[in-house]
Amino acid sequence: MQQSQAPWSSRPALWQLNLLSTKPAAAHATQLEDEGKTVVVVFREFQGFGFIAMQEEPRADAVGALRQLRAMGITPVALIGDNPRTAAAIAGGMGLDYRAEMMPQDKLVEIRRMSATGGVMMIGDVI
Numbered sequence: 658m659q660q661s662q663a664p665w666s667s668r669p670a671l672w673q674l675n676l677l678s679t680k681p682a683a684a685h686a687t688q689l690e691d692e693g694k695t696v697v698v699v700f701r702e703f704q705g706f707g708f709i710a711m712q713e714e715p716r717a718d719a720v721g722a723l724r725q726l727r728a729m730g731i732t733p734v735a736l737i738g739d740n741p742r743t744a745a746a747i748a749g750g751m752g753l754d755y756r757a758e759m760m761p762q763d764k765l766v767e768i769r770r771m772s773a774t775g776g777v778m779m780i781g782d783v784i
Contacts, residue, residue, distance in 0.1 A: 682708070686698070686708055686710075687742070689710040690739075690740055690742045690743045690746075691742050691743075691746060692712070692746060693712055693743055693746030693747050693750065694710040694711060694712040694743065695710070695711045695712070695713075695739055695743055696708050696709070696710050696743075697709045697710075697711070713747070715747075715750070715751055719751055720751055720752070723751055723752065723753065731778070732754065733753055733754070734753065734754045734755065734756065734771075735747070735748040735753045735754070735755040735756070736755070736756050736759050736763075736764040736767055736768070737755050737756065737757050737758075737759060738758070738759055738760065738761075739757060739758070740757060740758060741757040741758065743757075744756075744757035744758075745757075
């Protein structure tokens with residue numbers, strides 16, 4: 658009896674780089690990302706067999722809080738790990754400037770850069 662490998666996941670960019678995607682699946686994943694969803698591709702034995710789409714919803718009071726920050730002269734910027742399409746859907750819906758495809762270490766570099774020119778305030782995911 659042959660032992661099967663455990664499923665594993667990756668972001669769609671890796672899926673496409675490894676030529677494991679089909680055009681309909683890639684188009685569907687892109688559509689989901691355009692809607693602000695984070696897409697994770699699931700593999701088994703190096704064959705993509707599906708994906709999971711997740712979406713975070715901003716808190717009900719997030720847009721009002723951002724408006725208050727702007728009124729105080731503070732420019733909110735979202736540092737987002739997702740691809741630019743998903744980041745635009747998430748941040749754009751709240752009127753936020755954003756930086757996309759940022760790994761944790763990239764966010765740290767950006768926070769240090771911003772700190773050098775002024776104060777920085779951090780708020781957790783989905784404000």
